[in-house]
Amino acid sequence: MKRIILLLLVLTLTISVQGWMDCTPASCSSGYTNNGIYCTGGTCYRNCTAYVCDDNWVQVHHDNAFGIDKYSEDEASTSSLSYTASDASHCYQFVFNGPPASASNILMSVTDTPPNPPGDCDSEAIGGFAQGSTPWFSSMSGYVGAQTNSFASFMISSMRAHSETDSDTTYENDANKEGYIYCAPNSVACGKFKGTKGCDTDCYNVATQGKEVQGYYEDDVGGGTGPPNTTLYNGDRCGDTYVSRNLLNPANFSVYEATATGINTSLTSCDRTNEAPSVSNVLVLPFNATSGQDLNCNYTYYDIEGYAEQGSSFEWWKNSVNQNINDFTLNKGNLTTGDSWYCKVTPGDGLATGSIQQSNSLLVVSTVRNVTLFVGTAPIWHYDSYFAGPELILNMTDALNTELDTCISDVEGYCTINITFSSTAAGNLSLSRLGIYYEDLSTASESEARTAMEQGINTSNVTNYSLFSDYQIYARYSSGTQKLGRFDRVVMAGNQTWAFNYVNANESFTTLTNLANNTLVVWENQTLTETQITSQVSNLINRTKW
Helix, strand or coil: CEEEEEECCCCCCCCCCCCCCCCCCCCCCCCCEEEEEEEECCEEEEEEEEEEECCCCEEEEEEEEEEEEECCCCEEEEECCCEECCCCCEEEEEEEECCCCCCCCEEEEECCCCCCCCCCEEEEEEEEEECCCCCCCCCCCCEECCCCCHHHCCEEEEEEEEECCCCCHHHHHHHCCEEEEEECCCHHHHCCCCCCCCEECCCCCCEEEEEEEEEEEECCCHHHCCCCCCCCCCCCECCHHHEEEEEEEEEEEEEEEEEEEEEEEEEEEEECCCCCCEEEEEEEECCCCCCCCCEEEEEEEECCCCCCCECCEEEEEECCEECCCCCCEECHHHCCCCCEEEEEEECEECCCECCCEECCCEECCCCCEEEEEEECCEEEEEEEEECCCCCCCCCCHHHHHHHHHHCCCCCCCCCCCCEEEECCCCCCCCCCCCEEEEEECCCCCHHHHHHHHHHHHHHCCCCCCEEEEEEEEEEECCCCCEEEEEEEEEEEECCEEEEEEECCCCCCCCCCCCCHHHCEEEEEECCCCHHHHHHHHHHHHHHHCC
């Protein structure tokens, strides 16, 4: 027997709107990220934030094995392994340490006896940081730009040592100095590192390294009696013959990293006078109204200060004539079929009123009332008074099935079932979203089952097959047992066989089972519909086919 399942759907509409503002505080200070404007009451704020580093420094690079150890060379230079800061959300500290202050680590051994070296020759050493000819730290204290002596150019000087001849204790102590510079994601974070040689924001994705230079140079400042050459050596070397040892070893270059997670917030604000509220998306609801329904002047209210709605006013217009009705709701007693209505709203917040906004026009389309729905001659649903729809009707299934049980079908097996409405007043009704589905609960006969099997075989993925009817199969199993059975339909393709048997009331199951690797696949069943048989046969072949 076929049974009817009824499906009805209901749709809803969501309306949203964005607000506006007329107050814009000044832009964020240098180094801060602009996160936009927000307003509270009569004040607007620009939310400015900057990430600053914590004090949890972790060493990420260390080179303590670079330095100078030369004989009979009046000038030598060396650099550490470089490090590239790649994470722009972290702060970095670059540290240079000169060698220990002792003659076994720091030594410039020279001679100043006849034949004397040219001019006034002095021992000089410089150490610090390097990174190409346009380094990221060029704006920091102690930066050395281009020099006549290219070895000592473009560095940050962390240590500087000078002696008129050989190195001495003062020279060793001066060459043992520590220096450090910082890099941070923004200028606000850099401002935390005061009292250092400096901080900048440009170290990311460039290679920074430690560097040392030591040499025996002619000092042309002061005619040999003045201070050390403050321009970092004029580049006139005194000659290798005057140097027996050039030692500046080992120096250290280390890099430390800290995460920029702390938030430094800077708010700039501006005050504004009270601004009038606004409305948008003004609509007369419900859509497709009947004269049996109240109408509402629906809209979205917005006030930038967040003030609640207070004192809004309304106008209702019928056929372009103001009816002088100041209310959110228009009572249905004012409606007649064929009238066109729209509303106007003037928003208020208790302090100011906004601009008037008008809705769409709505035509009152029906005066239907006291509606009854019939399936055949049976009344199954009734609505008193004016119909204000839409309505969800859920109890049609039983009445439709009753009509099916008693109807006289045509030559094709179809029945005509009348669905009608009655009303005590003229008007229009619409029946929509009506779904009728049939479920066949009858089981297949023997002949129907065989036809359904063939349909399942034809719709499966098996090809180049042979089909047999009422076919007897003899199977011998690895356990030594032997079984024999007759099947309604048998399919053979290559080295695979599928046997199908639909067992009616006068038959018994064969008890044959599948052979290994699906060389024989057995399907036996009963009390199924034709659709179920077709589906199971097709799916079984597709699932077991090699």
